Amino acid sequence: MENWIDVGSVDEFSATSLKRVTVMNREFAFSYKDGTFGVLSNTCNHAGGPLGKGRLDGEYIVCPWHNWKFHRCSGKGEPGFEDDCVPAYSVKVENGHVLIDLNSATKRHKKPHPPHPLARKVERAPGPLRLAVPQLRWTATIHVSPALIICSITLSRRLANSRLRPGSSG
Numbered sequence: 001m002e003n004w005i006d007v008g009s010v011d012e013f014s015a016t017s018l019k020r021v022t023v024m025n026r027e028f029a030f031s032y033k034d035g036t037f038g039v040l041s042n043t044c045n046h047a048g049g050p051l052g053k054g055r056l057d058g059e060y061i062v063c064p065w066h067n068w069k070f071h072r073c074s075g076k077g078e079p080g081f082e083d084d085c086v087p088a089y090s091v092k093v094e095n096g097h098v099l100i101d102l103n104s105a106t107k108r109h110k111k112p113h114p115p116h117p118l119a120r121k122v123e124r125a126p127g128p129l130r131l132a133v134p135q136l137r138w139t140a141t142i143h144v145s146p147a148l149i150i151c152s153i154t155l156s157r158r159l160a161n162s163r164l165r166p167g168s169s170g
């Protein structure tokens with residue numbers, strides 16, 4: 001059964017291309033482009049980043065945390081990763097107001113990824129206590145901007161995506 005909720009005026013929602021909106025204690029990523037609205041769950045598939053705080057790249061919302069992309073209307077992942085999709089909602093305009101159907105959410109689907117190597121179970125090996133001195137030295141001597149730190153899943157997606165782009169040699 002449909003459950004249309006009036007979330008505000010068209011003027012208010014068309015003033016910005018992307019924003020996070022809370023409706024009935026649920027968070028959404030509202031986008032507006034070329035006269036059409038898109039509504040997705042605000043929660044990114046990767047690590048829960050706030051999609052409504054990201055940016056638009058064409059028809060895709062780019063997550064602000066590690067740059068995964070989801071189609072702003074369908075919720076599907078970028079080309080090559082369509083199986084990774086976040087819930088998308090039906091949206092319409094009536095009498096100058098934007099309405100979304102809270103019961104229209106499409107299914108979230110996370111494409112299976114191999115676990116990160118650091119996600120292994122930590123087990124105490126027999127023998128005396130040891131310190132991870134090489135890691136400490138590495139941490140102390142290499143200065144990396146947080147913006148440059150990405151996980152292996154994100155890196156592999158970017159590498160795969162660069163192979164899919166026409167004219168890319170990567």
Ligand code: FES
Nearest residue numbers: 044046047049063
């Ligand atoms: S949380 Fe969105 S890309 Fe990592």
